[in-house]
Amino acid sequence: MAKLKIGVIDLVSKGPTNTLWSKIMHANLASIMPQVVATWCEQEGHEVKMICYTGTEDLHKELPKDVHLVFISSFTQAALLAYALSNYFRSQGAVTVLGGPHARCYPDDAIKYFDYVLGFTHRSTIQEVLDNCTPQRPLGKHLAAKGQPAQLPGVKERWKFMEPTLKKAPFLKIVPMLGSVGCPYTCSFCIDSVVPYQPLEYEVIREDLHFLLTKFKKPWVVWHDPNFGVRFKDNMEAISSAAPPKSIQFIAESSLTILTEDHLKVMEQNGFEALLPGIESWYELGNKSRTAHLEGEEKVNRISQHVNMMFRYVPYVQTNFVLGLDSDVGDAPFELTKRFVDLTPAAFPGFSLLTAFGEAAPLNLEYQRAGRVLPFPFHFLNNHLAMNLKPKNYEWVDFYNKVIDLTAYTFSKKALYRRFMATPNFTSRWMNFMRAVSSEGYGRLRFYHKVRKNLIEDSAFRKYFEGETTLLPAFYRNIIQKDLGLWWQWLPQGALEHNPNAYLQKNQKLTA
Incomplete structure (x- = not known):
């Protein structure tokens, strides 16, 4: 050839x-x-x-x-x-x-x-x-x-193609890694809902983490797993055997089912600094948050308590929601999310509009x-x-009115101040502020206003x-x-x- x-x-x-x-x-x-x-x-x-x-x-x-x-x-x-x-x-x-x-x-x-x-x-x-x-x-x-x-080539094998991109990041340089592919949960809207969960080689993880310590004084690693930590003990043993405690800083997307207090204590010892659990809905998809039999305000209170507990062990938490699910009707889903914002001021809420890809x-x-x-x-x-x-249960203008109202509430001056004061460290405060004033917060709000205006006029x-x-x-x-x-x-x-x-x-x- x-x-x-x-x-x-x-x-x-x-x-x-x-x-x-x-x-x-x-x-x-x-x-x-x-x-x-x-x-x-x-x-x-x-x-x-x-x-x-x-x-x-x-x-x-x-x-x-x-x-x-x-x-x-x-x-x-x-x-x-x-x-x-x-x-x-x-x-x-x-x-x-x-x-x-x-x-x-x-x-x-x-x-x-x-x-x-x-x-x-x-x-x-x-x-x-x-x-x-x-x-x-x-x-x-x-x-x-x-x-x-x-199996996939690890960081050490990919480094030649990874390093030039990392050099473009002026301050925070985050290395992407995988510990598994697929997901054991079946969220109906997710691309991984029908992909069987499969862990990758733990020896490669250990080798890559050890390698990163030769490149950075204190590396940042983000796990691209759809749901990190399903085999929790194996993952933590691979991390702890590769590096001294807290010598590497980790970011992971995981489910509240995995993020129990006992697990969070271990994750804190191993350097986890940011976690992104999926909450998705107040009326369905409860298996990821150990709330399968709860909904509405009861679910809000339970999950708020859980997320607030997480801040004892990690300084940054993003909670993910999907807006416009077929189970959503009327004001309640949006008002419950506002209630969660009030009860959990340190968490950064990430909102997605339901999309069929x-x-x-x-x-x-x-x-x-x-x-x-x-x-x-x-x-x-x-x-x-x-x-x-x-949307199944909303007219378009009504839906955008509610999305705009929730977004404005989440990124209001009052909410930003409460989030700033409740967030435990400088890096997390800086990250929250940057996201709020960028396209993710104010930028989306401006765009939603334009869409609503066009829908009406x-x-x-x-x-x-x-x-x-x-x-x-x-x-x-x-x-x-x-x-x-x-x-x-x-x-x-x-x-x-x-x-x-x-x-x-x-x-x-x-x-x-």
Whole structure:
């Protein structure tokens, strides 16, 4: 096999950005699989250049030149930029490959713009692409292994491709790691809901943590596990055997079921500084928080007590909620969340709008059968900028009124002051403040106000939300064009639209 020149592009950002938050934090949002793919390709004897696009670089100057093959990893919100880049590289004669969450969620759309689209990816999957590095036109080829790989290159093996991205972070430099793939819980909206839980090799974890102590005085590590600590004892033993107590600082997303007080004591000893538990709803999904038989105010009180207890052991907690679930009716879900904000002032609440990401979860078939999924451009599908499901129990203006009211309450001066005073250390206070005044707090509030205004004043805009027309409002088209900048000219024809019912139609063909 001839030696190939390969480019690997990790799209953290969907376009240029110069916010303080992006400059400080985007380099810390790098994905693991692009680094894995770059490592595998180099181990096969190919020449590899990898870039992580954080939005602060001049992307055109950063792109690998004169390559035969380009791998692009993208979340759905950056899919249009990925499509434009693929079009550009194809015009240069390169073969293009898409991986990442968007490739898993929307493979039938992505194959229109890429030569290969990858689902679950093993080394053998990459080997197949390398062995058949030829254009696939007019439609690309979808490749997917049956499940997640049982082992992946660790930090030490990936370091060559990780270090340049970490150097872009001016202060806080966070190393991504994995202890497991899949999840034992079955949250109906989640891409990991049908992926079996599978721990990765603990010896690799130990080796990587030991390696990081040779690179940083006190490393920061974020676990990218969908639910960290399922095999709690094994995880903690791997950490404690690799490094002295608290010599490494950890961030993890986990469930309240795992985050018991006994476990938190062990996590404190092992250097855990930030935890992100999923609460999701006051009326369902209680298995993750040991509240399966509780709902409403009783659940609020129980979880508030639990989260407040967590602050005895960790200085930073983000609690995650999903707004617009089918179980939500009237004012109660929003008022209960306000109550939680009051009872748990130190926690940072993360709000997501219910979104159906293509083939991400079987429940999306039900949404599509009911005709509820809207064709919002991928650019806005990031759980925040657009809810592509017509709410079951709310009219659109009413829903946005409630989302705006909750967001304004959560990031009011009073709430910010209480959060600042209740937060235990400077780093956590700084993080909370930055997130509140950036696009996550005030920025989203401004955007929601614009959406509500258009819903009220622009009948065509409202018809798009109601599914009465598929004509994209200029409001959204203009944002896409501005964000893509020079890459707008490379956006393939038809890329602004997609079939929101493709998953259902494919499933019907398979079962016919």
